[in-house]
Amino acid sequence: MTDPLLVGLVIFVLASFIGFEVINKVPPTLHTPLMSGSNAISGIAVIGALLMAGSGHTTLTVVLGFIATVLATINVVGGFLVTDRMLQMFKR
Amino acid sequence: MDWLTRIEELSYLGAAALFILGLKKLGSPATARQGNRLAALGMLIAIVVTLLDRQIISYTGILAAIGLGSVIGAIAAYKVAMTAMPQMVGLLNGLGGAASALVGIGEFCRIVAVGEPLTPSTLITIILGVLIGGVTLTGSLVAFGKLQGLISGTPIIFPLQQAINLGLLVAFLVASGWVWLDPSQLPIFWGLVAIASILGVLFVLPIGGADMPVVISLLNSLSGLAASAAGFIVGNSMLIIAGALVGASGLILTQIMCKAMNRSLANVLFGGFGSATTGNAEMTAHATAKSVHTIDPEESAMMLGYAKSVVIVPGYGMAVAQAQHSVKELADQLERLGVDVKYAIHPVAGRMPGHMNVLLAEANVPYPQLKDMEDINPEFENVDVALVIGANDVVNPAARTNPGSPIYGMPILDVDRARHTIVIKRSLNPGFAGIDNELFYKDKTLMLFGNAKEVLNQLIAEVKHL
Numbered sequence: 001m002t003d004p005l006l007v008g009l010v011i012f013v014l015a016s017f018i019g020f021e022v023i024n025k026v027p028p029t030l031h032t033p034l035m036s037g038s039n040a041i042s043g044i045a046v047i048g049a050l051l052m053a054g055s056g057h058t059t060l061t062v063v064l065g066f067i068a069t070v071l072a073t074i075n076v077v078g079g080f081l082v083t084d085r086m087l088q089m090f091k092r
Numbered sequence: 093m094d095w096l097t098r099i100e101e102l103s104y105l106g107a108a109a110l111f112i113l114g115l116k117k118l119g120s121p122a123t124a125r126q127g128n129r130l131a132a133l134g135m136l137i138a139i140v141v142t143l144l145d146r147q148i149i150s151y152t153g154i155l156a157a158i159g160l161g162s163v164i165g166a167i168a169a170y171k172v173a174m175t176a177m178p179q180m181v182g183l184l185n186g187l188g189g190a191a192s193a194l195v196g197i198g199e200f201c202r203i204v205a206v207g208e209p210l211t212p213s214t215l216i217t218i219i220l221g222v223l224i225g226g227v228t229l230t231g232s233l234v235a236f237g238k239l240q241g242l243i244s245g246t247p248i249i250f251p252l253q254q255a256i257n258l259g260l261l262v263a264f265l266v267a268s269g270w271v272w273l274d275p276s277q278l279p280i281f282w283g284l285v286a287i288a289s290i291l292g293v294l295f296v297l298p299i300g301g302a303d304m305p306v307v308i309s310l311l312n313s314l315s316g317l318a319a320s321a322a323g324f325i326v327g328n329s330m331l332i333i334a335g336a337l338v339g340a341s342g343l344i345l346t347q348i349m350c351k352a353m354n355r356s357l358a359n360v361l362f363g364g365f366g367s368a369t370t371g372n373a374e375m376t377a378h379a380t381a382k383s384v385h386t387i388d389p390e391e392s393a394m395m396l397g398y399a400k401s402v403v404i405v406p407g408y409g410m411a412v413a414q415a416q417h418s419v420k421e422l423a424d425q426l427e428r429l430g431v432d433v434k435y436a437i438h439p440v441a442g443r444m445p446g447h448m449n450v451l452l453a454e455a456n457v458p459y460p461q462l463k464d465m466e467d468i469n470p471e472f473e474n475v476d477v478a479l480v481i482g483a484n485d486v487v488n489p490a491a492r493t494n495p496g497s498p499i500y501g502m503p504i505l506d507v508d509r510a511r512h513t514i515v516i517k518r519s520l521n522p523g524f525a526g527i528d529n530e531l532f533y534k535d536k537t538l539m540l541f542g543n544a545k546e547v548l549n550q551l552i553a554e555v556k557h558l
Contacts, residue, residue: 005213008324008332015108015333019340022112026119028439029459031345031446034118035312036181037128038341041111042188042315044135044334047142048195048326053157054148058205062150064198066157072191073161074168075184076139080132081169082180087125089453 033086040079046072096144103141104330110134111334115341121459138330174454175411178444179239182232182308185315189228192318193285196221199325200281210275214325219268219284221321226288227295228314234296235307239443245301254362257294260287299361302408302485304443306349306360313342345445352439352465354491354502384520387538389547392514393554395538396422399476401432403468405505406448407441409482409517409544418548419481420455425555434461436468436478436505438486469506478510480531482517482544488529498527513537516547 026034049072053065111134117127139158148154172180196218203210237243264287270280299307316338323331350357387395396402404423410416423433435457441448449462463471472478480487483505490497491504507513508531515537531537540547 003213004327005217005324008327008329011329011332012320012324012336015336016340018112019115019337020344022116022337023119023341023344026344027121028437028446028464029121029449029453029462030118030124031348031439032177032181032444032450033124033128033446034115034341035309035345035445036177036184037118037131038115038338039181039184039188039312039315041115041131041135041334042185042312042319042338043191044138044331045188045191045195045319045322047138047328047331048322049157049191050139050142050154051145051147051326052195052198052202053154054143054145054150056150057202060205061198061202062153064194064201066153068191068194068198069154069157070161070164071187071194073158074165075188075191076135077162077165078169078180079165079184080128080135081166082172082177082184083128084125084132085169086174086177086450086453087128089450089456090121090124090459 029090033083033090036079036086037083040076040083043072043075043079046076096146100141100145103137104328107134107138107141108330108333110137111337115337173414174416174451175414176240177450178304178308178442178447179236181444182235182239182311185308185311186229186232186236188315189225189232189311189318191225192315192322193222193225193229193288195322196225196325197281197285200275201278204275204278210272212272215272215275217321217324219271221318221325222285223264223288223291224314224321225318226285227292228311228318230289230292231296231307231314232292232311234293235304235311238296238301239304243297247300248297253294253298257291260291260294263287264291295361301443302440303353303360305440305445305447306346306353306357308444309342309345309349310357310361311342313339313346316340316342349440349445352503354499382533384532384539385535385537387514387540389540389550390554392538392540393551393558395477395512395514396426396431396479396551397429397555397558399426399431401434401475402426402477402479403434403436403463403472403475403507403510405436405438405478405480405483405487405507406452407438407481407483407486408443408447409484411442411447411451411482413482413544415481415545415548416451416455416457418545418552420452420457422548422552422555423457425552429555429558434463434468434471436463436465436507438465438483438505441483441486465503465505472506472509475510476512478507478513480507480513480515480517481548484517484529485527487531488527489534490527490530494530507531508534508536511536514540516540516542516544518543 320335
């Protein structure tokens with residue numbers, strides 16, 4: 001099994017199942033923080049953006065990578081911080 | 093595989109584990125904050141390790157980009173009002189989708205520029221990445237516009253809408269085939285990007301404001317899938333894992349929201365629910381024929397103050413009036429008088445999943461006082477006063493009793509079973525969905541007209557005198 005697409009698909013499907021198992025039965029109180037927190041995780045695209053911006057293949061890819069890095073970083077930093085700000089308010 | 097690559101791969105694995113652990117902990121109030129921090133730590137590790145990658149030959153640009161993004165993100169996170177959280181989450185979803193789409197576009201441009209052969213699997217993943225990312229971006233922007241009030245919250249429907257969507261999809265497939273045959277045709281590729289963007293706009297435009305919890309959840313899921321697609325494109329399993337986790341969590345929330353409205357996802361997306369076509373005229377005629385009982389703040393305060401138990405039912409109206417702090421103050425005053433106060437939260441109250449919970453948490457309402465629909469519904473019969481603040485469709489008994497109603501079958505909060513119901517509302521206008529609410533005409537229901545915040549402040553003043 002060396003086809004990268006196939007390996008990727010296996011990882012994708014298994015990770016989806018883990019996601020379903022881990023997140024099921026979250027109480028409604030936490031729906032918003034769960035969404036903004038997981039949203040920050042989806043900013044993981046920043047990894048791809050960094051590799052694109054830093055490898056300097058063509059001017060176009062560097063520019064696209066730069067924009068993608070800025071957008072994904074806003075997603076990551078804003079997402080985690082705003083989630084933390086919300087969760088800080090949840091008191092007993 | 094040299095040692096640096098090995099460290100990189102192992103660190104990615106560690107980061108993925110931290111994401112899973114973080115999401116797990118986000119599921120319980122006691123550990124949620126720690127969970128979020130674990131996920132953030134995982135992200136930090138992933139980013140730092142990536143910066144050490146040999147592919148990266150220039151740092152000035154990317155460090156500037158990270159700095160710029162961090163500053164904007166941090167300012168937005170600290171400045172945003174809790175009432176504006178749905179817009180914020182919507183916008184962040186869009187940015188993630190945009191970044192993923194850009195990664196796909198960049199990879200395509202690089203392959204074409206370098207003259208590498210384009211394998212079918214690479215092309216398919218790039219096209220999927222651009223499609224999902226583009227739809228997520230523009231769909232989120234439209235959702236943001238609707239939530240922010242820049243675009244009308246009512247469904248925007250135009251003739252041949254489905255035909256146009258179908259045409260665009262066909263055009264997308266045709267253009268994809270063209271790119272496959274001749275990748276050097278960059279304009280065709282940009283056409284693909286444009287079609288994906290238009291599809292995102294058309295996908296959210298016909299969906300009404302009250303259905304936003306579903307849309308936001310779905311866009312959340314899509315932003316994860318976009319990240320996964322980017323992972324396939326650049327061959328990075330870390331991205332695939334993280335994206336799949338987010339995709340799953342968004343899908344779970346989407347399901348919960350659809351269930352709470354007793355509607356299928358397809359109905360939410362394509363139903364044009366709450367558009368002017370749902371027989372408004374008949375309903376308004378219906379409304380004027382019946383009379384309502386009104387009450388003033390003074391009398392309401394007496395009823396509330398001398399009640400044994402009060403259940404507060406907040407809705408989008410409370411969010412719009414930013415009345416959550418007043419709600420909490422009223423509850424404090426009532427508790428001072430020995431009244432048992434609880435909050436009943438409908439899963440789709442507000443504009444995103446958990447919207448009401450966040451607002452009440454901001455006002456320092458302890459979360460054990462917030463009751464879910466299943467827990468509170470059996471209790472309503474023993475409740476003296478149900479106080480409905482800016483909620484409408486989620487307390488409409490027609491969902492239980494009237495098979496002809498568009499919301500028939502939707503689980504609702506049974507406030508009509510309480511001994512008395514006081515409804516704070518600006519006017520008798522049927523809510524967003526244009527559905528007349530039978531609750532308002534019941535003998536036990538008392539209407540207290542006015543802006544939620546102003547009315548609540550009057551109530552607080554009156555209750556203080558009791």
